[in-house]
Amino acid sequence: MAKAEIRNSVRRQRFEHGEMTQQELADRAGCTRQTIVALEQGKYVPSLALAFRIARVFGSTIEEVFEFAGNEK
């Protein structure tokens, strides 16, 4: 099965929201800081529920934080 490539702007969004720390974002989104690190490094694609929670923390829509960039590598 081809992997979906999902890009995100979590790092940029954090800085645009008062340089929010990874730990603060993790606490507010309900995940661990390690998951935020993996997300920002493009090593992890979150579940839909976590993606919505992260977008909600930033007051954004899911499309503003996560971008579908093709389905083949």
Added chain:
Amino acid sequence: MMTQSTYRAAGKMIIWSIVLVVFIALFFGGGGAGGFAHDKGRIVAVAILFAAGFTSFFIMLARSGKKKDGGLNRDERDERNEGKAAEITLTIILVYVYFLGIALWAVFQGKGSVPAGWMWFLAYSTVFLGMIAHGLFTLLLASGKVGNGEG
């Protein structure tokens, strides 16, 4: 800083690696598989080792419960990593049991029977291998060394 998942995986690996080393020393150091099934001293020693391993393991699990500040130390990524590690471990165990079984058959087919000590070895070592492999692959997946970029 580790999540609960990686802390437990590291603890699991360390505890069961120590148990495996002591088990191998007891098993092969005391005369090997040939006389193991009739050597009550070694059987009891390995049983105590097995119990000590599980006791240490459960103490480690109990000590790595909820964070003191109430924060989250485990999430969906940890659960996914542990699930993937379990899948890999299952395959490793299947292959291990298959090859050890075939090897024992190849070595002892001319002798008519396999020493019962090897059944003890197979039973214990399968448990130890499963624990160590699951801890190892949970750590590797969490570090992004294997299986990252989930999509």
